Amino acid sequence: SAVISQKPSRDICQRGTSLTIQCQVDSQVTMMFWYRQQPGQSLTLIATANQGSEATYESGFVIDKFPISRPNLTFSTLTVSNMSPEDSSIYLCSVVASVNEQFFGPGTRLTVL
Amino acid sequence: LAKTTQPISMDSYEGQEVNITCSHNNIATNDYITWYQQFPSQGPRFIIQGYKTKVTNEVASLFIPADRKSSTLSLPRVSLSDTAVYYCLVGDVLGTNAGKSTFGDGTTLTVKP
Numbered sequence: 001s002a003v004i005s006q007k008p009s010r011d012i013c014q015r016g017t018s019l020t021i022q023c024q025v026d027s028q029v030t031m032m033f034w035y036r037q038q039p040g041q042s043l044t045l046i047a048t049a050n051q052g053s054e055a056t057y058e059s060g061f062v063i064d065k066f067p068i069s070r071p072n073l074t075f076s077t078l079t080v081s082n083m084s085p086e087d088s089s090i091y092l093c094s095v096v097a098s099v100n101e102q103f104f105g106p107g108t109r110l111t112v113l
Numbered sequence: 114l115a116k117t118t119q120p121i122s123m124d125s126y127e128g129q130e131v132n133i134t135c136s137h138n139n140i141a142t143n144d145y146i147t148w149y150q151q152f153p154s155q156g157p158r159f160i161i162q163g164y165k166t167k168v169t170n171e172v173a174s175l176f177i178p179a180d181r182k183s184s185t186l187s188l189p190r191v192s193l194s195d196t197a198v199y200y201c202l203v204g205d206v207l208g209t210n211a212g213k214s215t216f217g218d219g220t221t222l223t224v225k226p
Contacts, residue, residue: 004156031212042200043157043216058213092156096212102147104156 002027002097004105012111013083020079021108023093028073031096034066037107038089046091049076083112117201117217124223131188133220135201138182143205146177146184151198151219160199161186162206188222196224 003026032049048056055068093105118136149157163175174187198219
């Protein structure tokens, strides 16, 4: 299994500012992902965080809005840039472990005023 | 990535067996079926995964018919703490799309005393 921690667990931010969310895994993993869960809705994949190269974004998500770093096999960050109230969501980090199971972090609850 | 259809909600009582069915008519040959449980303010938690026939672990059973176009998650003797949202996911956990999970709307299970 993989244990994932995220920081911060929650934050309240002002419109126009940016927030960087950290994801730390207790073991080295090849595949790491960022998801978003808007209030009362299901999860949507934002991007795949690639170690040593640029992240791969899903349709509807762009690097300028959600820059991602992946400096090593246990850590990644997601930045939500120039925030608006529509960015209020839970942001979740996810990894695929060697036994083909996908694990999710506890999430970061973001509220934009 | 295969689309899934689940009931939006289900009610049950403590001690009963609960069966949640998921339809995935366009499942591909390499796709596995995975079920997750999500409590409020937490990330999804892996419950069970299977490819065909029946899989059982300490918390649930997964029944998959021969055509694999549907699957049923069975929770024996539910308790109040099983109240959560349950997601059925279909995808190639071993291939290049591993981790790129498409979450459906999920089934909100409410267990009553």
